[in-house]
Amino acid sequence: MRKLEFLYEMKLEFDGGEVDWHSFSLRCLPKMTCFQHITKLSVEISPYTSITKSFDAFGNQICSGYIEEPHDYFSFKISGTALTNSESIDMGSVNPLFRYATPQTTLTSGYEPFLEAAAKKHDPIQKVMAMSELLYKNFVYKSFTTNTTTTAQQALNQGCGVCQDYSHILISLCRMLKIPARYVAGFMFGEGATHAWVEFYGRGHWIGIDPTNDCMVDDKYIKLSEGRDASDCIVDKGVFFGNVRQKQTVNVSVKEIPLR
Numbered sequence: 022m023r024k025l026e027f028l029y030e031m032k033l034e035f036d037g038g039e040v041d042w043h044s045f046s047l048r049c050l051p052k053m054t055c056f057q058h059i060t061k062l063s064v065e066i067s068p069y070t071s072i073t074k075s076f077d078a079f080g081n082q083i084c085s086g087y088i089e090e091p092h093d094y095f096s097f098k099i100s101g102t103a104l105t106n107s108e109s110i111d112m113g114s115v116n117p118l119f120r121y122a123t124p125q126t127t128l129t130s131g132y133e134p135f136l137e138a139a140a141k142k143h144d145p146i147q148k149v150m151a152m153s154e155l156l157y158k159n160f161v162y163k164s165f166t167t168n169t170t171t172t173a174q175q176a177l178n179q180g181c182g183v184c185q186d187y188s189h190i191l192i193s194l195c196r197m198l199k200i201p202a203r204y205v206a207g208f209m210f211g212e213g214a215t216h217a218w219v220e221f222y223g224r225g226h227w228i229g230i231d232p233t234n235d236c237m238v239d240d241k242y243i244k245l246s247e248g249r250d251a252s253d254c255i256v257d258k259g260v261f262f263g264n265v266r267q268k269q270t271v272n273v274s275v276k277e278i279p280l281r
Contacts, residue, residue, distance in 0.1 A: 022106045023240045024060075024281075027051070027208055028274040029215070031257060032096040033267055039091040040263030047084040048077075048246045049099050049256050051207070055109040056229075057243060062101035068092050079116070079253060081246035095259075102278070105240035111220075111227040118249050119201040119222070125172050125250040126204075128193040132177075134159075135194050145200050145223035149230060152194050156187060157235035169251060184217040185251050187232040191219050192250065203247050205229065206254035210241035212274045215256060220247065243275060 029049060051059050064084065066072065072086040088095070138155050139148035163181035173193045176186035188204055195202035201222040209216040209231075218231040218238055229238025246254040 022104060022280065024278050025103050025105055025210070025241070025243060026276050026278045027099075027101060027103060027243055028272070029099040029208065030096070030270075030272045031098075032094060032270050033257075034094050034270075035092075035263060035265040036268060037265045038263060039093045040261040040265055041089060041091045043088040043092070043095065043259060043261035045086055045088075045095070045257065045259035047097060047257055048081050048206075048254060049097065050074075050082045050084065050245070051099075051101070051103060052081065052244050052246065054244060055111050056106060056240075058104045060102045060104055063099070065098040067094075067096045077253075079246070079248050081248070081254070097257075103243050105243065107239040112225065113227060115201045115222050116203075119203045120196060120199070122193060122196055123250045123252075125170075125252060126189050126193045126196065127172065128174055128177065128190070128197065130174070132194060132197065136197065139194070139198060145198075145221070146228060148198060149191070149195060149200065149221050149223065149228075153191055153230055153232040153235050156190060156232050160187060160190070162187075162233060169255070184233040188217045188219050189250060191230070191232045195219070195221050203227075204250050204254060205244055205247050206251070206256065207245045208243040208273050208275045210275050210277070212272070214271050214273055215245070216242075217251065217254075218242070241275070 070086045070088050072084045075083050135152045138151040142148045161181040167182040173189040176182040192202040203220050220227045220229045248254045
């Protein structure tokens with residue numbers, strides 16, 4: 022078990038004027054799961070406005086709000102502590118949606134070597150690990166080569182991408198083998214940005230694997246949300262009135278603090 026202190030900061034700057042009538046929806050609050058217990062949580066939104074909390078179809082908590090007055094920036098900060106325990110077992114049920122491909126998690130070519138590697142294994146966990154290892158060896162992490170709409174097939178064709186693309190490809194492969202799999206967004210130990218990984222269903226429970234780093238998910242990870250693909254886990258969505266350019270900055274920090 023670890024005690025992790027986390028901080029997530031996002032700021033949107035609107036260059037060229039102000040915006041108003043701004044509605045937003047945030048999936049930025051860590052989930053309470055058998056792997057993590059949130060012991061402290063603080064939410065700061067600026068310009069200040071009241072928020073409404075709700076849940077989506079996958080149990081992700083949503084913070085919704087509205088800013089009517091003109092403003093030239095929007096920011097939110099989430100901070101708190103989490104007790105994490107990778108030895109827990111998630112015996113949760115399988116949403117049928119995690120069995121089927123989505124537009125972003127459909128592969129039509131280039132997947133054969135991965136299925137061949139999996140075919141040499143008999144256990145679902147070993148099959149997924151074999152595919153993750155092959156993906157790690159043959160796919161290159163490269164920032165700014167894909168975007169939020171990039172599909173697994175597009176990423177696999179170009180041979181490079183970011184954690185979202187690693188996850189989409191592995192999810193696609195799992196579902197092709199009839200192994201339920203879901204996309205997970207969250208934080209990873211250290212500093213940087215949000216991270217993405219995969220949870221698949223094997224041996225009667227959910228298991229986390231991080232194909233970007235080719236490792237099993239342990240107690241250095243904090244889950245924010247889960248879904249069929251990245252489109253179900255977008256941290257910040259919103260609309261506003263205003264003819265402006267947007268500049269986004271994101272900072273994530275996760276560090277261990279002593280258990281008390």
